Amino acid sequence: MHYVTLFLAGAFLCNCIPHLAVGLQGTPFPTPFAKPRGVGNSSPLVNFLWGSANLLIAVTRLVRHPVTLGVNPECLSLALGALLLGCYLSRHFGKVRRETTVAL
Template sequence: MTVRSTLTRAAAGALLANAVPHGVAGALGRPFPTPFADPPGVGLSGRVPNLAWSAANAAAGVVLLRGYDGSRRERTALVASGALAGAGLAAYFGSLDLRPPADGSG
């Protein structure tokens, strides 16, 4: 249990939390911001980019959990970073207008 392993678990928690809204939006076919949109992180992406971004985040989170020994400090880092990332994502995405353009071009 090192500082590095604790930070790794914290990053895993944030990545796994970020996978959720993109996966849900992709599964429902709802437009949602991704880094691939224009402008990145603000513009809306369709189903495929959201599912891809969700899968990339989930895969990276799982890779960072390799060798996870479940120490108390690492569990705390994992859960706390996931909760903080979720709160941050809710605040950020909640401030955006996530409705597709009225002309149907999005």
């Protein structure tokens, strides 16, 4: 269960980055609250709040299950969560952006 928690912490850390970045830039970006879900754009404020929530969840998980940085199973689990979610999100939002560009 410890490794699953760290995997999820990595995923939440990865997911907070784009939402915080676009929210602070004042740029709309898809969130789970948009219509259609994960495709339509949400306001910069919603993105900032969603990114903050993801960061809070990740930090809470890491406080309860601290990680020693280095080559160890805990750090690998954290990195794997970020890597897998990052790969999925880059493909998903690349597809969303291509479809949006073609539709215009």
